[in-house]
Amino acid sequence: MKQKIRKGILTYSALLFPLTFFxxxxxxxxxxxxxxxxxxxxxxxxxLLLFSMIGSRLFCGWLCPGGAIQEQAAHSNNKAWNGKWKxxxxxxxxxxxxxxxxxxxxxxxxxxxxxFNMYSLDSHIFVIxxxxxxxxxVFALATGKRGMCHSLCWMAPFMIIGEKCADFLHIPRFRLxxxxxxxxxxxxxxxxxxxSLDVVEMVKTNQMDSNxxxxxxxxxxxxxxxxxxxxISAKVK
Ligand code: SF4
Ligand code: SF4
Numbered sequence: 484m485k486q487k488i489r490k491g492i493l494t495y496s497a498l499l500f501p502l503t504f505f506x507x508x509x510x511x512x513x514x515x516x517x518x519x520x521x522x523x524x525x526x527x528x529x530x531l532l533l534f535s536m537i538g539s540r541l542f543c544g545w546l547c548p549g550g551a552i553q554e555q556a557a558h559s560n561n562k563a564w565n566g567k568w569k570x571x572x573x574x575x576x577x578x579x580x581x582x583x584x585x586x587x588x589x590x591x592x593x594x595x596x597x598x599f600n601m602y603s604l605d606s607h608i609f610v611i612x613x614x615x616x617x618x619x620x621v622f623a624l625a626t627g628k629r630g631m632c633h634s635l636c637w638m639a640p641f642m643i644i645g646e647k648c649a650d651f652l653h654i655p656r657f658r659l660x661x662x663x664x665x666x667x668x669x670x671x672x673x674x675x676x677x678x679s680l681d682v683v684e685m686v687k688t689n690q691m692d693s694n695x696x697x698x699x700x701x702x703x704x705x706x707x708x709x710x711x712x713x714x715i716s717a718k719v720k
Contacts, residue, residue: 486704489544493551500548501612505602507549509580509637515600516584519591522600525584528641535645537715539657542642543632544677544699549619553631554677556623563679564627569634570695577640628679633695643694650692650718657698659691660712672702672711686710692718 496503505511506523515522531542543550588594622631632639649656663686672682678695682702685691691711703711 485700489699490554492545493547493554496546496548497551497555500616501609502604503548504612504615507638511601512584513580513587515597516587517591518600519588519594520600521588521594521596523598523602526596526598528638531638532641532645532648535642535656536649536654537656538698539646540639540642540697541657543639544697547638549631549636550629550677550697552616552619553623553629556620557628557677560624560627562627564630564633565679565695569626569630572634573636574640576635577637580637629677629697632678632697646694653717655715655717657713657715658718659685659696659698659703660714660716661686661689661691662710662712663687663689665708666710667708669707671705671707675701675705677701682711 506527508524512522512524512528515525534542619631622635623629626634646656648654666683666686668683668687670683672686673680673684676682677699678693678697680693680695685693698713700713703709703713
């Protein structure tokens with residue numbers, strides 16, 4: 484039931500994407516910064532960082548339209564896509580992109596805040612929207628399960644930083660827990676994980692925190708022994 488609700492929310496979020504993609508755009512934030520404007524996507528990325536200090540990556544698993552598009556692509560390519568360099572590339576892209584945005588803000592200050600800067604619902608925006616959706620879909624088809632989340636997503640680093648800050652400050656946040664002793668190593672959790680994580684190994688070693696976990700709870704729902712629990716708690720030292 485939980486997963487039906489999650490998929491329903493993701494589908495609805497994908498349907499609303501023509502109205503919301505301006506607020507998640509890595510391009511619009513640069514164009515706005517060039518005019519000394521802090522736009523809606525900048526504010527939204529800041530919100531995601533703060534939200535993840537309590538909600539971890541629930542946004543990715545339950546609300547992100549890009550995630551919804553990739554989960555559709557996974558019906559055609561369900562290959563695992565996870566690994567050191569596959570996950571690291573997003574940080575390199577993110578670092579240079581954010582450095583450019585900050586440079587433009589500093590160069591074009593004093594800054595003004597305009598949440599709707601460059602927001603438009605003209606018909607040409609629909610063409611841009613279709614291009615964005617196609618690129619996300621094709622990238623996930625070419626790579627594998629949520630390949631873009633692992634390798635390209637410019638929003639994920641904000642949330643991973645938020646999670647790290649919460650753990651550093653011992654702020655309770657949403658996280659998985661495992662009752663390791665009940666696991667029968669059936670492997671269903673790993674197979675089901677949309678982020679290609681080795682959940683069986685996470686359970687066995689009782690290391691349920693992963694930067695790549697999107698809190699979707701697929702693993703908890705598929706487990707026949709209810710090994711995987713979830714809740715809000717601070718990191719155990
Ligand atoms: S580990 Fe579980 S909650 Fe995390 S992404 Fe994988 S299936 Fe979702
Ligand atoms: S689905 Fe449950 S029982 Fe099976 S390997 Fe994963 S945690 Fe263990």
